Amino acid sequence: MLRYLYADQLQDRPGLAHAMYVDRADQFKTRLGWDVTVNADGEERDEYDALNPLYILWEKADGGHGGSMRLLPTTGPCMINDHFSELTDGVRIESPLIWECTRFCLARDAEPKTAGALMLAGSEVLRGFGIEYLVGVFDARMVRIYRMIGSSPEVIGTKGTGRDRISVGLWSFGEDTHRTMAERAGIPVATSKLWFEQAFGGTHPADLAASA
Amino acid sequence: MGKIERRDVLLGELQRAQELEALSAAIFDLRDHFRVDHMVYHWVNAEGDQYGCYTYSEDWVQRYNEQDYVRIDPVILGCFQRFHPVDWKRLDWSGKVARDFMAEAMTHGVGNQGFSVPIRGPNGQFALFTVNHTCSDDEWCRFTQENRRDLILIAHEFNERALAINPDADPKPMRPLSPREVDAMTFLALGYSRAQVAEMLAISEHTLRVYIESARAKLGALNTTHAVARALSHGLIVV
Structure with missing residues (x-):
């Protein structure tokens, strides 16, 4: 299921948290060869993890980590403005209505639907909190994945070629895209909404009955 | 004057505010414009110092400070360290302390509905912008859906201005357009x-x-x- 946890809440799930950081090390350091720091426990963490970001995680049926991503507001320190401004013609993307999405990670044994489930959660966040866009930096290999799950970003800047090509992309999800993503992820729209509501102190059963 | 034009005028007043008194005046104007019971801008820095402006009664604010309610206020507890806007219905009011606190707040004219926007400023600064009102859940749902975007933007403008005014803060300079x-x-x-x-x-x-x-x-x-x-x-x- 989809979990929405701020870093200080993730501390209460040490097993899941550790698995996420280890899978990030596996993806970004081992498989992609990025210049990231891996600590003695085999975890990849950076200074943005210390800013109490909001994580979205796919928790597998056995409680393991299937995939995850990390959200931060662009009004504070974030990767896109600290490191990737040259990709956006020097435009700092800084708005209360735009959040940054980074460290999109899939475990080696992740089920195929995991990536789609994570982006569906991104869509829940936008509609649930009145945010207009997610902005993220991604590499060439993600282009195909995003297309497959039905949530191709609008590319607003690119650098490099071939496998080294990285881009800044924007996501906003309409009603149709939301439904398509849910379908491809194999998650009923109502279930996805329920997971989101539960994570953020959702509506009481009585409220649901009243609105049904 | 249309609703949006009026909002822009009010935002302009807010941005010209040079001291806390002017920010306080702006919050009353905004409260009246949105036709709600109360608006509050509440700032807490890393040292726990508080600062703010509000349309709540002085009695309630004095009581809140005397009792150090910032330690038990479910709105503060639920929004601190967060950055997503929160409807008060989604906060944890289950404990007796929280329910007693709300009951007392309501005797001071605080409404039953609330919508709060947490803001993360520089150096551990934390602020909260709140709209408070008395109405049914349905009415409140309509109000927040309709006004959420503008309230989020106004919340951030308030914080920008408060940072610029506060001598202890480290304000961001006006960023030039690229x-x-x-x-x-x-x-x-x-x-x-x-x-x-x-x-x-x-x-x-x-x-x-x-x-x-x-x-x-x-x-x-x-x-x-x-x-x-x-x-x-x-x-x-x-x-």
């Missing part, structure tokens, strides 16, 4: 449509929307029209 933002705003000011501007700049309309959004945020305007007007009046673009 060349791409200047181009986009200039063409819009000249009356070109978004589609035309995107074509002239050889970018997609989505990319243009983001350039306009980042310029709007820098200029502290509620919408594109006012962002263009503000860029012109500040001399940031010339047409």
Whole structure:
């Protein structure tokens, strides 16, 4: 299921948290060869993890980590403005209505639907909190994945070629895209909404009955 | 005067505020404009110092401070360290302490409904902008759906202004528009449509929307029209 946890809440799930950081090390350091720091426990963490970001995680049926991503507001320190401004013609993307999405990670044994489930959660966040866009930096290999799950970003800047090509992309999800993503992820729209509501102190059963 | 125009005037007043008194005046005007019971801007820094302006009664604020309710207030507890806007219904009111606190607040005229926007400022600064009202759940749901976007933007403008005024804070300087933002705003000011501007700049309309959004945020305007007007009046673009 989809979990929405701020870093200080993730501390209460040490097993899941550790698995996420280890899978990030596996993806970004081992498989992609990025210049990231891996600590003695085999975890990849950076200074943005210390800013109490909001994580979205796919928790597998056995409680393991299937995939995850990390959200931060662009009004504070974030990767896109600290490191990737040259990709956006020097435009700092800084708005209360735009959040940054980074460290999109899939475990080696992740089920195929995991990536789609994570982006569906991104869509829940936008509609649930009145945010207009997610902005993220991604590499060439993600282009195909995003297309497959039905949530191709609008590319607003690119650098490099071939496998080294990285881009800044924007996501906003309409009603149709939301439904398509849910379908491809194999998650009923109502279930996805329920997971989101539960994570953020959702509506009481009585409220649901009243609105049904 | 239309609703949006009025909001822009109020935002302009807010941005011109030079001291806390002017911010306080702005919050009363905004409260009246949105036709709600109360608005509160509440700042807590890393040392736990508080600061703010509000339309709550002085009695209630004095009581709140005397009792150090900041330690038990479910709104503070539920929003601290967060950055997503919160409807008060979603907070944890289950404990006796929280329920007693709310019951007492209501005897001081605090309404049953609330919507709070947490803001993360520099160096561990934390602020909360709250709209409070007395009405049914359905009415409140309609109100927040309709006004959420503007309230989020106003919340951030409030914090920008409070940071600029506070001598202890480390305010961000007004960020200049980037060349791409200047181009986009200039063409819009000249009356070109978004589609035309995107074509002239050889970018997609989505990319243009983001350039306009980042310029709007820098200029502290509620919408594109006012962002263009503000860029012109500040001399940031010339047409």
